Amino acid sequence: APCSLVLFFSPSCPFSVAAAPTLNALPRLYPALPLWAINVHLDYSSSSLYGIVGTPTLFLFHNGRPVARFN
Secondary structure (H helix, E strand, O other), X not given: OXXXXXXXXXXXXXXXXXXXXXXXXXXXXXXXXXXXEEEOOOOHHHHHHOOOOOOOEEEEEEOOEEEEEEO
């Protein structure tokens, strides 16, 4: 079944900026696992749908459903 990682980030958040090099390395380490990045300032609907209150937040989706969350 398809899995993907979704990163919710804010370019003005110092924690998102600090985590960027590590998160940018994930696609090179796991090329079969797609990584999507969503700017919470530009996409309010997705961030409110998943209850994002702090950034960066990383979701693991399996079959289109969130199964794990790391904040």
